[in-house]
Amino acid sequence: MGTTRRQREYIGYRVYSTQRALYRSLEACVAEAGLTPGQWNALSQLAEHGAMTQRQLAERLQKEQATVTRSLDRLMQRGLVQRTQSPRDRRANIVEITPAALKLLTDLEPSVTRRNAEMAANISDEDLAVFLKVLDQLEANAEHSAGESEAS
Numbered sequence: 001m002g003t004t005r006r007q008r009e010y011i012g013y014r015v016y017s018t019q020r021a022l023y024r025s026l027e028a029c030v031a032e033a034g035l036t037p038g039q040w041n042a043l044s045q046l047a048e049h050g051a052m053t054q055r056q057l058a059e060r061l062q063k064e065q066a067t068v069t070r071s072l073d074r075l076m077q078r079g080l081v082q083r084t085q086s087p088r089d090r091r092a093n094i095v096e097i098t099p100a101a102l103k104l105l106t107d108l109e110p111s112v113t114r115r116n117a118e119m120a121a122n123i124s125d126e127d128l129a130v131f132l133k134v135l136d137q138l139e140a141n142a143e144h145s146a147g148e149s150e151a152s
Contacts, residue, residue: 029115051096
C-alpha cells in the first residue's frame with residue numbers, strides 16, 4: 001500500500017495558497033486608489049515598458065485578451081489609459097498610460113513598497129534571494145513539463 005501525501009505537501013498547492021494570500025494583501029493595498037491588483041499590474045507594466053498592443057499587454061500579464069480588454073475599458077473610463085489604433089495593423093490597438101495614471105502609481109508606490117517589505121519581514125536578504133531563484137526554477141520546470149504534456 002502506497003503512502004498518500006497531504007495537499008499541503010505539494011509545491012503547487014503551497015505556491016497557490018501563498019499567492020492567494022499575497023494577492024489579498026496587495027488587493028487591500030491598492031483598493032485605496034480604486035484599483036484591483038490586475039489593474040495595478042497592467043498600469044505598472046505600461047509604466048515600465050511603455051506603450052504596447054493589447055495583445056502584448058495580455059501576454060505580459062499572462063491573461064486572456066478578453067479579460068485584459070474589460071480591465072482596460074474600466075481604466076479608460078477613469079482616464080488612466082488611452083487606446084489608439086496601430087498605424088501598422090488596423091485590427092490592433094496600442095495602449096498607453098496617461099499622466100493621471102503615472103501620478104496614481106507614484107502616489108501608491110510608498111504603500112506598495114511598504115506592503116512588500118511587510119511580506120518579506122523576518123526573511124534575510126540571502127534567504128529571499130534563494131527563494132526567488134527557486135521560484136524561477138520552479139516556473140521553468142513547470143513550463144517545461146507543460147510543454148512536454150502538450151507535445152504528447
